[in-house]
Amino acid sequence: MINIYNESILVCVYYGPNGERLIKRGCNIAKMLKAPLYILTVDEKPFDELDAEKVFYIEQWKKIADEHQDAHFIMKDNEKRPVSKVIAEVARKKNVTQIILGQTAQSRWQQITKGSIINDLLHDIPFVDLHIISVSRYIRNDEGLYEKGVRAYLIKEGNHYKLSFNHTKDSVYEGIFFKEIGTDFDNGLFRFMKGAETLQVQVCDGLVTDFTNIDASTAMSLNDLDNE
Incomplete structure (x- = not known):
């Protein structure tokens, strides 16, 4: 696939039913722009300490990525840095131009939709467009x-x-x-x-x-x- 628009899409997901929805949104945008797609999730625990539910979601996301041309799954485990710093680092390495985030309060990702974190992202990676997607809620x-x-x-x-x-x-x-x-x-x-x-x-x-x-x-x- 020739990236005629020089765009690159990054979807940031966390565990729960909304991850698949965000990835599908990213796939649609990437297909329209003929752009590569990266799917990122971050966890402060090492992968071998994750429970069965989290591993299941990761397996789902990997499968979706495998089914779409030019889609790549990125797992950042055992990560102690702020989420915004990890996102910015991946965005720079992959020359990302658009980032898709879910408006959710799940775990560490609740920081993403707060103004201070958004400002951090805009400060660290001002060359990137941010898409904040409203998502349905989950079981408490x-x-x-x-x-x-x-x-x-x-x-x-x-x-x-x-x-x-x-x-x-x-x-x-x-x-x-x-x-x-x-x-x-x-x-x-x-x-x-x-x-x-x-x-x-x-x-x-x-x-x-x-x-x-x-x-x-x-x-x-x-x-x-x-x-x-």
Whole structure:
């Protein structure tokens, strides 16, 4: 692909369902401008200390990047510097001209939408256009909705799928299970990749009988994910 407009796009994502939306926005802009696309996430922990939920999102983002021409995934783990400094460094190295950020309060990225951090970015990389994208909100654990997600699998059994927390040769889908708080049964939501599509389906007593995608952000009143 010839970059006729001399543009380069950087999408900054954090864990949660909004990352995929931001990446798709970046893909559309990159395709329109025939520009390279970089997908960046930052974590203060080393990669081998990340939990199953975070690793799942990273795997999703890598897969999306692999499916788009001239898209590259960048993971900055064990990073103690301010997020704005990391973004600026990547922007300089990759000759980025446009940055896409999600307007979210998730973890360290809540700083991004505050004026001081935006000013830091504008000061450090004044040659870059910043796009602040409004995003839907996510599950907050202390609202009594769902427990922290854990890695799980779906095994085909007749006309339905059985939830399992152990990987076996019969595992069909791998994803993250969010258990409803206050129940002794495996009721909740299972999020996984089916081909190029991300699905979130209902789990009732450890079984999935319907692959209808559930949009939890609109079906319930949800808030931002807590800092860890």
